[in-house]
Amino acid sequence: MTSYNPKDWISFIFNIGKADTFxxxxxxxxxxxxxxxxxxxxxxxxxxxxxxxxxxxxxxxxxxxxxxxxxxxxxxxxxxxxxxWEGRKMWGGLVNSSRNLSIKLSVILQDEKDRIYFRKIIPSYASILHKHLNDTDTSKQLFDDVDLEIDHHKHKPNQVAKMLFQKINDLYVSKKITGDQLIILNSEVQSFTDICGACERIKNTPIxxxxxxxxxxxxxxxxxxxxxxxxxxxxxxxxxxxxxxxxxxxxxxxxxxxxEDPFGTDANDLPTKKMAENIKKQVEELI
Structure with missing residues (x-):
């Protein structure tokens, strides 16, 4: 997305940028x-x-x-x-959901291996959603030390969300979290899929x-x-x-x-890649 100073009239009038319609x-x-x-x-x-x-x-x-x-x-x-604007609100919701999930997991989890796993997998959802909405190649795994086991012929964000919930369910089965904690974490994971669906609705429904x-x-x-x-x-x-x-x-x-398609590569589209990088940075700070 183009960065600019809204009070600098001179640059607006005389500058012809890449996104300028002229x-x-x-x-x-x-x-x-x-x-x-x-x-x-x-x-x-x-x-x-x-x-x-x-x-x-x-x-x-x-x-x-x-x-x-x-x-x-x-x-x-x-x-x-x-x-x-709706696309921006959805990605703002993804940022908040990632933060909330990370904050709760940072308090609940005691095993360092579990913390490392979520430190990697939560940002993975935002990164793959960015690529999914941009229709870019996601054949390369995001992290060398985490095997996401993604089938690239299927819906990629859904697979990451499934892995995320699978890990949370395994924690419940192994008695590392309680049933009440499982319900609390489930609402955050569910919001990921809701945001993905809303973004796909914008992406796949043109004027x-x-x-x-x-x-x-x-x-x-x-x-x-x-x-x-x-x-x-x-x-x-x-x-x-x-x-x-x-x-x-x-x-x-x-x-x-x-x-009208805020998830593309135009100069004025949403900076979803930058937002995914910010999510990764904030999750690593929290967990």
Whole structure:
């Protein structure tokens, strides 16, 4: 995730970062600019349309549809941000659950071998969940001295959660923990799977295709019709105006596309790898 100072206006205005939409839209902006120039030339120099031409009334349509497109883009952006924020809350919950489980185990466990096992296995869940959500290769084990015995053709976070609960159950069977302690620890382990399911729901449920496609088509057609109506008032200045309007509208859609999947590798996605590393550090401090 990009780190920045929200109070530094100068850097926002003049800096073009890797995630800046200006860079991504530059080819399309050039095409829109050439298209607008062609329409302006035809209307001004070739067609020589009179001031009372019906083409001039197209701007009335833009005024009516401008409110509609603003509502659509506002809803689109808010929906995408809700998904990003929910993903952040889920990973915040994973951090808290890992801490709570580690704190309880640090007090309950007396055998150093058991403490070492949980010191390794608890951070493993966060690391494998990060890779699971990013669809990256998890064929390598996280720790050389702990055999996770993961079947990579099955659901990886579930296997780690199963191993975690299996170890807790073994502690109960061997009388190292009581039944009440088993119930207390079970709620923390269960929260791991709940968080995984919520993250998978965000990851595997994109915005409906018809809705996303409609917004893109709406923006494209809206921008293509702008030069016809406004060339009467702006002349050749319609070229930068139309390009700027396209940049604003398309940028909102691009931003929504980027943050609606918060577990990817885009610059503004959640730093799940860093959060998993922080969980590992904090668990090692507690147990």
């Amino acid at each position: 860079r991504k839209l530059m080819p399309m902006m050039l095409i829109i600019g050439l298209y607008s120039a062609a329409i302006a030339y035809l209307e001004i120099e070739y067609w020589d349309l009179p001031d009372d031409s019906h083409v001039k009334n197209i701007s009335i349509m833009h005024g009516m549809l401008g409110f509609v497109i603003s509502l659509l883009l506002a809803y689109r952006t808010n929906t995408a941000y809700d998904r990003w 409906p295709y018809s809705y996303s496609a409609f917004i893109k088509k709406f923006i494209f057609i809206y921008v293509l019709t702008l030069p016809f109506g406004y060339v009467f008032n702006l002349g050749y200045f319609v070229i930068p105006v139309v390009v700027f309007i396209f940049y604003v509208l398309a940028s909102l859609e691009l931003i929504a596309e980027e943050i």
